[in-house]
Amino acid sequence: MNCNLCKEHLEAYLWGNLSEGTKAQVKAHLEICSDCTQVYNLEILSRRVISEEKELKSNPFLSTRVMAGIEALEQTRKTGVTVPLFRRVLKPVLVAVSIAAAVFIGIMAGNKYQPSSRPENVPVELTYMDDAALESVNLLANN
Numbered sequence: 001m002n003c004n005l006c007k008e009h010l011e012a013y014l015w016g017n018l019s020e021g022t023k024a025q026v027k028a029h030l031e032i033c034s035d036c037t038q039v040y041n042l043e044i045l046s047r048r049v050i051s052e053e054k055e056l057k058s059n060p061f062l063s064t065r066v067m068a069g070i071e072a073l074e075q076t077r078k079t080g081v082t083v084p085l086f087r088r089v090l091k092p093v094l095v096a097v098s099i100a101a102a103v104f105i106g107i108m109a110g111n112k113y114q115p116s117s118r119p120e121n122v123p124v125e126l127t128y129m130d131d132a133a134l135e136s137v138n139l140l141a142n143n
């Protein structure tokens, strides 16, 4: 038996679907040929991996552990025993301090603001100009 024929029969050999004569020939070839033995071992290995994947069952304790974790979480939420210090105290304090700082900065910015056209800087002539006379509202009105 040559290598090509052996590899052709390997699948049937693994399934046990070969006649006794061919089966013996394949077996004899596998004993002398390392190349075909390698292919044969790979086939066996892949078969084992596939069967283990198929047999993979869910852990029966997984759902129990998940439910226990959820219950523990709800318990701590109700009692508030293990709420970390940061969440309980530090966070509200930080929020209050940041709001106070924002208000303070706003007040300071408002006090620092100086309008560019202060009344003292306006020329005397402009204070006597009568805007109402220059631009009569009647001009803009549609008759």
Ligand SMILES: [Zn+2]
Residues within 6 Å of the ligand: 002, 003, 004, 006, 029, 033, 034, 035, 036, 037
């Ligand atoms: Zn061979």
